[in-house]
Amino acid sequence: MLTIINQIWEISNKAESNSYDAIARNLRRVNTEIEEMGYTVIDPLNRPYKETDADIEANIATTIHSKSKIVKVLKPIIYQNENGQNQLAQKGIVIVE
Amino acid sequence: MGNINFGIDLGTTNSGIGHYENGKVMLLKNPVGFKETLPSVVAYKNERIIIGDKANEQLVSNPASVFSSFKRKMGTSELYTVNGEKETHPVELSALVLKELFNFSLNEKVTSAVITIPASFDTIQSNATKEAGYRSGLREVVLLQEPIAACLAYSNENDLNITEQKKWLVYDFGGGTFDAAIVNINERELKVIDNKGNNFLGGVDLDLQLLAKVVIPKLTEKTNLTDIWNQINDPNNIPYQKLGKYLLYQTEEVKKELSLKEEAWLELSFSEFDLDLELKISRHEINEIIAPIFEDSFELLEGLVKENHFDFSDFERIILVGGTTYIPYIRAELKKRTQLVIDSTIDPTTAVIIGATYYAGNKMSGLDANEETEANETEKAFDITLSVESQTQDLEELIAFKTPALEEGYFRVTRNDGGFDSGEVAFKNQASEFVTLLAKQVNYFTITILDLKRNRLYTKDNIAISHGFYNVDGQPLPNDICIELDADDETYLEVIFKKNTILPLKKSVYKTFSRSIAKGSDDKIIINIVEGKVGTMPGANLNIGYVEIKGEDLNDDLIRGTDIEMNFKISESRDLTVEIYVPSADHEITKTFNPQYQGDVDNRKILNELNQGLDVIREQLALNNDSEDYVLLGKLSKIKSELEDVKGSVMLAVDEILTVNKFQLLERKRRLLYEVDRLVFLRDVSFEMDEYTHQKEALLIQESEFSPTMRNEFNTIVKDEKLFLQSGDKFLIRRKRKALEKLAQTLYFNSDDSYEHIFFMLRLMDPEEFNNYSKVKKLLDQGEVAAEKNELKKLKSICYLIYPYIKDKGRDREMFSGTGLK
Numbered sequence: 058m059l060t061i062i063n064q065i066w067e068i069s070n071k072a073e074s075n076s077y078d079a080i081a082r083n084l085r086r087v088n089t090e091i092e093e094m095g096y097t098v099i100d101p102l103n104r105p106y107k108e109t110d111a112d113i114e115a116n117i118a119t120t121i122h123s124k125s126k127i128v129k130v131l132k133p134i135i136y137q138n139e140n141g142q143n144q145l146a147q148k149g150i151v152i153v154e
Numbered sequence: 155m156g157n158i159n160f161g162i163d164l165g166t167t168n169s170g171i172g173h174y175e176n177g178k179v180m181l182l183k184n185p186v187g188f189k190e191t192l193p194s195v196v197a198y199k200n201e202r203i204i205i206g207d208k209a210n211e212q213l214v215s216n217p218a219s220v221f222s223s224f225k226r227k228m229g230t231s232e233l234y235t236v237n238g239e240k241e242t243h244p245v246e247l248s249a250l251v252l253k254e255l256f257n258f259s260l261n262e263k264v265t266s267a268v269i270t271i272p273a274s275f276d277t278i279q280s281n282a283t284k285e286a287g288y289r290s291g292l293r294e295v296v297l298l299q300e301p302i303a304a305c306l307a308y309s310n311e312n313d314l315n316i317t318e319q320k321k322w323l324v325y326d327f328g329g330g331t332f333d334a335a336i337v338n339i340n341e342r343e344l345k346v347i348d349n350k351g352n353n354f355l356g357g358v359d360l361d362l363q364l365l366a367k368v369v370i371p372k373l374t375e376k377t378n379l380t381d382i383w384n385q386i387n388d389p390n391n392i393p394y395q396k397l398g399k400y401l402l403y404q405t406e407e408v409k410k411e412l413s414l415k416e417e418a419w420l421e422l423s424f425s426e427f428d429l430d431l432e433l434k435i436s437r438h439e440i441n442e443i444i445a446p447i448f449e450d451s452f453e454l455l456e457g458l459v460k461e462n463h464f465d466f467s468d469f470e471r472i473i474l475v476g477g478t479t480y481i482p483y484i485r486a487e488l489k490k491r492t493q494l495v496i497d498s499t500i501d502p503t504t505a506v507i508i509g510a511t512y513y514a515g516n517k518m519s520g521l522d523a524n525e526e527t528e529a530n531e532t533e534k535a536f537d538i539t540l541s542v543e544s545q546t547q548d549l550e551e552l553i554a555f556k557t558p559a560l561e562e563g564y565f566r567v568t569r570n571d572g573g574f575d576s577g578e579v580a581f582k583n584q585a586s587e588f589v590t591l592l593a594k595q596v597n598y599f600t601i602t603i604l605d606l607k608r609n610r611l612y613t614k615d616n617i618a619i620s621h622g623f624y625n626v627d628g629q630p631l632p633n634d635i636c637i638e639l640d641a642d643d644e645t646y647l648e649v650i651f652k653k654n655t656i657l658p659l660k661k662s663v664y665k666t667f668s669r670s671i672a673k674g675s676d677d678k679i680i681i682n683i684v685e686g687k688v689g690t691m692p693g694a695n696l697n698i699g700y701v702e703i704k705g706e707d708l709n710d711d712l713i714r715g716t717d718i719e720m721n722f723k724i725s726e727s728r729d730l731t732v733e734i735y736v737p738s739a740d741h742e743i744t745k746t747f748n749p750q751y752q753g754d755v756d757n758r759k760i761l762n763e764l765n766q767g768l769d770v771i772r773e774q775l776a777l778n779n780d781s782e783d784y785v786l787l788g789k790l791s792k793i794k795s796e797l798e799d800v801k802g803s804v805m806l807a808v809d810e811i812l813t814v815n816k817f818q819l820l821e822r823k824r825r826l827l828y829e830v831d832r833l834v835f836l837r838d839v840s841f842e843m844d845e846y847t848h849q850k851e852a853l854l855i856q857e858s859e860f861s862p863t864m865r866n867e868f869n870t871i872v873k874d875e876k877l878f879l880q881s882g883d884k885f886l887i888r889r890k891r892k893a894l895e896k897l898a899q900t901l902y903f904n905s906d907d908s909y910e911h912i913f914f915m916l917r918l919m920d921p922e923e924f925n926n927y928s929k930v931k932k933l934l935d936q937g938e939v940a941a942e943k944n945e946l947k948k949l950k951s952i953c954y955l956i957y958p959y960i961k962d963k964g965r966d967r968e969m970f971s972g973t974g975l976k
Contacts, residue, residue, distance in 0.1 A: 074425075082735070086719065089662050097592070108199065108208050110590055111186045112573035116399035117215040119392055128396065129424075131403055136571060136592070141877050143595065145188060145572035148207075152399045154392065 059135060059147050062091055062098060066133050095138040099149070102130050106153045112136075113149040121153070128154040158296060158517045160267040161510030162255060163303070164248060164283065166225040167329035167356075169194050170507040171255040173262070174515025179310075179508050182258035186568055186575040190504060192254060195222040196247050198236045203564075204577035205254040221247055223330055226353050228286075229279035248286035253608055256290070263610075266294035266521055268514040270506050273299045273335045273349035291609055294521050296514070300326065301335035302344045303509030304475045309339070310512045311500045317341060320470045323459070325488065327451055328476035330356035334455040336462060336469075350458040355450055356478060363443045365405045369420065372433045373401075379427065393426055400424055412437045413480055441483040448484055452491065471495040474502045536560075536612035538603065545620045547656065549593060553601065553617065554586035563605050570598040570615070578604065594622040594655070622656050629726060630654045637720075638682040638692040640668045640972035642892065644766060646885035647695065649688040650722050660723040668976040671712040673739075675705030679712065679974035680759060681720065681734065683747075689883030690835075691770070693763030694827035697820070699730045699747040700755050703974075710739040718975065757804055760823060762971065764801045767827045768794060774834055789833060797826050835884075842887040843879055849894045856901055867897060906946040912953050913937050924959045 069084045071077070091098065101113060106125040112134045113127070127149075134149035159174045168191040173180045181190045187207060197209035197220040204212075213220045219237050224244040233241045256264040271283050280297055287295035301324035308314070319340040326333040333351035337344055370382045385391050386398030404420055411418040412435065420433040459466060472494050478484065479502045489496050500508065537559040543551050553567055560583070567576040567587050576587050591597045600615040631654060636647035651659050671677045680702055686695025703712070721733040728749040735742050771794045778787055800823050850872065860868065871893045878886050902908045917934060921927040933956050940948040 071423075082719070082737075085662060086664055086717075089664055099592075107590065108197075108202075108204060108212070109574055109576050109587075111208060111569075111575040114207060115211045116403060117211060118395040118399050119389075120215050121212065129400065131400070134573070136573070140874055143571035143592065148187060150403060152396050154396060 058094075058096075062096060062135055063132055063147075065091070066098060066100070096146070097136040097138070097143070099134040099136070100130055101127050101134055101149050101151060103127060111148075112145055113151050115151050115153045117153045119154055125153050127151045156519055158266040158268055158294065158514040158519045159511075160259070160264050161298075161303075161507060161512070161514040162252065162267050162269045163300070163504075163506040163510060164225065164251065164269050164271075164286075165194055165328065165506070166223055166331050166353075167194060168192065168503070169251050169255060170504060171258050171264075171267075172504075172507045172511030172514075173259060174511050177515075179511040179515070181504055181507060182255075184258055185260060185570075185572060187572050190507075192251065192258075193222070194225065194248075194251050195220060196224075196250050197221075198242075201580040202577045203250065203579075204575075205250055208575065208577070224248065226331075229276070229282040245282050245286045245289060248283070249289035252286060252290035252292070265292060266296075266514075266519045267292055268296045268298050268510045268517065270298050270300045270303045270510045272331075272333055272351065273301050273346045274333065274351050275299075291607070294519060296517060298510055298513050299335075299346050300324075300333065300475070300506050301337050301346050301349065301473075303506045303513065304473050305337050305339060305344050305509065306512045307500055307505040307509035308473050308497055311508065321347075321464070321468055323455070323466075323469050323472045323492075323494070324475060325451070325455060325472050325479065326351075326475035327478040327484065328356055329478070330354070332356060332451045332454065334451075334458050336458060336464070348458060348462050350454045350461075352450070352454060355447070360444060360447065360478070361402060361406050361409060364409060364440060365402055367443060368435060368439045369401060369405050369433065372435075373422070376431055376433070377427075377429065397424060397427060408435050409440060412440050413482055437482070440481075444481055444483050448487055452487070466492040466494055469494055471497045473505075474498045475505050477503045536603065538612060538614075540601070540614065540617070542617055542619060544618060546591070547622060549591050549621065550588050551591060551619050552586050552588055553599065554584070555601065555603075556584040557603060558583070560603065560605070560611070563603055563611070564608060565604070566602045568600050568602075570600060574599075578608065589619070591619060591621045596620045629657045631657065631659070631724075633685045633696075634688045635698070635722075635724065635730075636684050636686065636688050636692075636695065637663065637665075637975075638680070638684065638973050639665065640974070640976045641885065641889055644885075645692050645762075645972050646889070647684065647686075647688050647690065647692055650683070651724065653687075657724055657726045657728070660721065663720045663722065665718050665720070665975045667712050667714050667716055667718060667974055668972065669974050670714040671703070671705045671708065671974065673705055673708040673711050677705045678756075679703040679718075680756070680972075681732065681975065682755070682759070682973060683722070683730065683732065689839075689881065689885060690831045691763070691766060691827050693760075693767060694824060694831045696824065697755055698749075698751060699732055699745070701732055701734060701743060701745050702756070703734070703736065703741065703743065708739055708741060710741075712736065712739060755820065758971075760804050760820065761801065763827065764797055764804065764823060767823075767830050768797055768801070770830055770834060771797070786833065790830075793826050793829055793833075797823070800826065835882075838884045839882055839887070842884045842891065846879070846887050846891040846894070849891050849898070853894055853898050853901075856898075859901055859905075861904075864897060864900065868894075871897070906950055909946055909950040909953050910941060913941060913949055916953060916956055919960075923961055924956075925961055926959055930956055930959045 065084070065087055069088070072080055072084060088098070104127045106115060106121065106127060129152040130149060131152070132147065132150040135147040136143045137146040157174065161172045163170050170191045171182050173182055183190055184192055184206070192206045193210040195206065195209040195213060197204040197212050197216070199219060209220055213222055221234055224247045227244040228248065230244070233243050235241055267287065269283055269287055271280055275283070283297060284295045304324050304326065305322055319338065322337045322339055324335040324337055331351065331353050332355040333349060335349040336347040338347050366383055373379065374382060385394040386401070388394060404422060408418050408420045417434060417436040420435055422429050422431055422433065472488055472492060474497065479498065485496050485498065537557065539556045541554040557563070562582050564578045565581055565585055566578050567589055568574060569589065571592070573592065574590050579585065579587065589599060597619045599617040599619065600613065601617060602610055603612040605611055631651055634649050634653050635651040636649050638645050639648050650661055650663060667679060671679060681700070682692065682697065683699035684692060684695035685698045716738040719735045719737065723731040729746055731744065731746045733744045771790050774790055775787065800819055803819055853868070871890055878890060924930045933952050937949055937952040940952060
């Protein structure tokens with residue numbers, strides 16, 4: 058399931074950057090279905106980098122400083138909810154600058 | 155005195171822990187991130203110590219305070235300087251990794267463990283590992299050689315019954331080290347005869363080589379970028395550094411894909427360099443990179459075999475250990491050159507943990523019971539004052555505490571979903587930590603206080619911080635906002651926005667049509683939005699939005715089972731906007747309702763709601779007829795008569811336009827139905843819960859007859875059972891029960907045996923209940939013969955032939971109009 062979510066996330070990003078409005082509605086529908094299945098997909102782009110955030114796996118391009126932030130997301134963060142409890146299902150793979 | 159039960163692989167690049175439970179090995183997962191392995195990396199940052207994945211990610215960018223591969227230095231006097239100040243050493247660093255692994259065990263404190271060591275470790279190195287174990291707080295440490303652990307894992311997991319002496323080769327190729335060992339195995343004992351290795355040979359730089367020798371040349375060829383390799387390795391060239399990280403990640407991904415396929419596409423999309431292309435990489439290209447590394451390892455393996463005067467034919471199999479052995483080329487070459495069985499039946503990255511845990515599960519602990527109990531009871535009453543803001547709108551919140559009785563120590567805060575970990579932070583008397591939150595969720599945290607030796611003194615879990623549910627600055631929803639939907643012969647409410655969520659809100663809801671609507675007809679689909687409480691009768695709630703999709707407005711028919719998309723928005727001033735889109739008919743409607751909206755609901759719908767309420771009352775009156783609860787009976791009778799009065803008034807006004815009188819009637823209806831709900835709520839929910847439980851128990855008796863599809867359906871229905879049984883939503887529990895009933899029906903109709911009973915019931919039916927009874931009679935006669943001969947399959951087909959002749963099968967469905975949405 059995680060692979061499917063990752064692919065849909067990539068397709069959504071491509072559709073957004075290429076203004077594929079024709080499939081926007083379908084993608085929104087698919088994303089809602091994913092949410093209904095208990096998954097929360099988070100895109101951490103532009104989030105400040107914090108070493109306490111265990112939900113990302115950072116590839117650090119420079120030395121860490123107070124303004125380091127996530128500049129590229131290769132895979133989104135995915136949480137899965139079961140019996141009312143969230144659990145990290147996939148760490149976000151990101152590049153930090 | 156019990157067994158040790160905990161097995162640990164303290165690896166050069168990764169470590170892991172297993173627990174032996176009820177005769178099985180359980181690989182324990184990191185509560186932060188839920189992985190089974192932990193990078194053996196430690197980072198120091200100010201007062202904070204970070205171990206594992208988060209330390210690993212700073213290995214390149216912050217080398218002065220991040221330490222890895224210290225296993226190679228165990229037993230040496232090597233000292234590491236932390237941030238130019240204090241010093242640490244391999245034993246201390248290993249102890250920190252071990253302590254971190256103990257946190258994987260949530261239910262039992264780890265006091266004794268089996269820790270694996272390479273076969274090449276001498277006495278000093280072995281003692282250093284033991285020392286690390288004791289420093290980490292273990293009271294008992296048993297060492298086990300890694301090749302033995304690997305063999306134990308393979309023999310136990312495959313349930314091998316070894317009755318004669320055999321020799322196995324262990325080929326352990328990890329990220330940074332290579333080890334080969336000869337293991338003698340017989341009925342009673344496993345013993346390492348000899349070993350050989352290279353502490354600086356591993357697959358970790360394979361990705362870099364693939365990037366440098368395959369990916370970058372191809373990229374250079376296809377773009378106008380030049381000198382890419384040098385530029386991505388220039389620490390001052392930030393854009394290329396970023397590109398380098400991106401390329402390395404994509405290279406790792408394509409390498410994994412090439413383990414399964416002969417060729418794969420490396421997809422590159424990097425806007426900063428205007429890159430948007432695909433590169434084809436073949437397995438052959440990766441093989442050319444791995445070949446020299448493999449040759450080095452094979453030379454060691456071959457040397458080991460020859461030095462011990464063996465041939466490969468003297469061995470029964472080769473056991474694979476370590477992540478690098480996933481590479482198909484390595485497996486194929488080993489097979490080709492040794493002609494031996496290459497055993498990769500279990501995950502080579504966790505084989506050593508599994509073996510160590512098997513050993514621990516059968517190794518008696520030397521600790522006596524008192525010591526174990528004492529160790530598990532160290533967390534006594536602890537003086538701490540915690541301060542937490544339990545509700546917030548911010549995505550960061552502070553957890554603060556004071557420990558009057560503890561001068562100095564460490565604390566650690568983790569989020570229970572695995573998304574936050576403060577690491578171990580030094581403090582004096584008091585401290586605070588900013589924690590990050592998931593939006594619109596209740597976030598649960600655990601805080602642990604440790605003494606200076608990092609022994610756990612206090613743990614508090616389930617510290618809840620709610621984000622976005624309630625805040626004095628934002629306006630919370632006072633009630634649930636729900637949509638009315640059809641279920642069989644009644645309607646129910648499904649929540650769109652939950653009570654107490656903060657405005658503004660928006661949500662997309664997708665449903666299907668439960669009946670077809672012909673274009674041009676006077677039939678319609680109803681989208682009814684109410685404010686109130688999910689689980690109550692729709693008519694007992696305040697109508698805040700109402701949209702009809704009329705047949706006369708359609709360009710195409712609406713077909714039952716097709717989709718409808720509804721987008722709901724509520725502004726801060728409580729305006730409700732409903733955007734509706736029907737893809738199959740390309741039909742769009744948008745409507746906004748302000749908070750003063752009083753409802754222009756169709757009168758027929760109001761009548762349906764009144765009928766639903768009256769049905770409930772009649773049912774309750776019948777059920778309670780013999781009881782002596784006269785107060786309840788009196789109240790219900792009074793409401794019944796008032797509802798009938800409202801119904802009469804509505805019927806008179808069926809075709810009238812909206813009037814003030816109608817608003818009053820609506821309000822009166824809502825109040826009366828609310829009262830009905832209130833009176834019957836508890837007993838209804840309790841009744842539905844009992845019915846559900848009985849239905850589930852009945853179904854479970856036939857569990858062995860479930861097909862795989864039915865099992866999936868069953869699991870889907872009972873998933874989150876605790877939550878829906880506690881929801882207080884009788885309609886939801888009823889829907890779950892009905893779904894179980896349908897499964898039971900499927901089982902019943904699937905079984906040939908059922909058709910004796912079904913035929914019997916058909917025979918009892920009155921001729922008037924059939925169309926064309928003469929044909930039915932003939933079929934019934936044939937059925938009699940089949941039943942006498944016990945020809946159940948034939949009887950089944952006769953029942954199927956009779957079924958279409960039954961009159962009014964769908965009468966109830968037709969009478970119920972509902973909303974048209976489900």
